[in-house]
Amino acid sequence: SQTIHQWPATLVQPVGSPLSLECTVEGTSNPNLYWYRQAAGRGLQLLFYSVGIGQISSEVPQNLSASRPQDRQFILSSKKLLLSDSGFYLCAWSKGDGQPQHFGDGTRLSIL
Amino acid sequence: KQEVTQIPAALSVPEGENLVLNCSFTDSAIYNLQWFRQDPGKGLTSLLLIQSSQREQTSGRLNASLDKSSGRSTLYIAASQPGDSATYLCAVRGGANNLFFGTGTRLTVIP
Numbered sequence: 001s002q003t004i005h006q007w008p009a010t011l012v013q014p015v016g017s018p019l020s021l022e023c024t025v026e027g028t029s030n031p032n033l034y035w036y037r038q039a040a041g042r043g044l045q046l047l048f049y050s051v052g053i054g055q056i057s058s059e060v061p062q063n064l065s066a067s068r069p070q071d072r073q074f075i076l077s078s079k080k081l082l083l084s085d086s087g088f089y090l091c092a093w094s095k096g097d098g099q100p101q102h103f104g105d106g107t108r109l110s111i112l
Numbered sequence: 113k114q115e116v117t118q119i120p121a122a123l124s125v126p127e128g129e130n131l132v133l134n135c136s137f138t139d140s141a142i143y144n145l146q147w148f149r150q151d152p153g154k155g156l157t158s159l160l161l162i163q164s165s166q167r168e169q170t171s172g173r174l175n176a177s178l179d180k181s182s183g184r185s186t187l188y189i190a191a192s193q194p195g196d197s198a199t200y201l202c203a204v205r206g207g208a209n210n211l212f213f214g215t216g217t218r219l220t221v222i223p
Contacts, residue, residue: 042215043216090156092156098143098163101146101158101211102158103148106154108153
């Protein structure tokens with residue numbers, strides 16, 4: 001069966017520090033991969049998605065970037081965190097376009 | 113831009129009651145609609161996915177309907193249980209790979 005892992009589960013970082021969140025999927029190949037952010041009191045917002053290694057699409061302009069160095073690995077990064085980057089970050093995968101998306105347990109990021 | 117609204121924002125019901133959660137969306141040109149459950153501090157669990165050509169999907173005590181022309185979906189939960197307490201999110205898929213989410217309905221089932 002397929003599983004998705006995100007880490008860390010929680011993270012507290014000072015403003016201006018770098019960020020790296022990692023997501024890996026097991027039990028499937030060539031999945032679509034997604035990064036979402038859930039800000040307090042707001043719905044989930046798609047940040048990035050990837051249909052293959054090295055292929056990244058960004059949905060909103062922001063302070064973050066994403067990379068997909070391996071087929072089942074998706075990384076969310078920032079060079080300098082802002083206060084507005086606080087939130088709950090969720091990684092998801094799907095078998096393809098139009099297929100159900102399956103989510104990881106999320107990373108709660110607090111910026112001080 | 114697609115906007116997804118979920119009403120009510122919060123709902124409390126006694127155990128055993130049947131209930132309906134509502135989801136509406138502004139752009140009827142969708143590929144599918146997905147209902148999720150989110151427990152506090154956790155990720156999302158997919159419950160049901162309805163393709164744009166379908167009218168409803170059922171899984172156990174859950175039934176989701178879709179009326180694409182009117183921009184509405186409902187999630188019906190039969191014989192609610194305390195374990196059903198969670199936030200329920202609906203999301204519609206527009207073009208490409210973008211899912212547009214509502215802000216959810218927080219359900220509390222009282223024993």
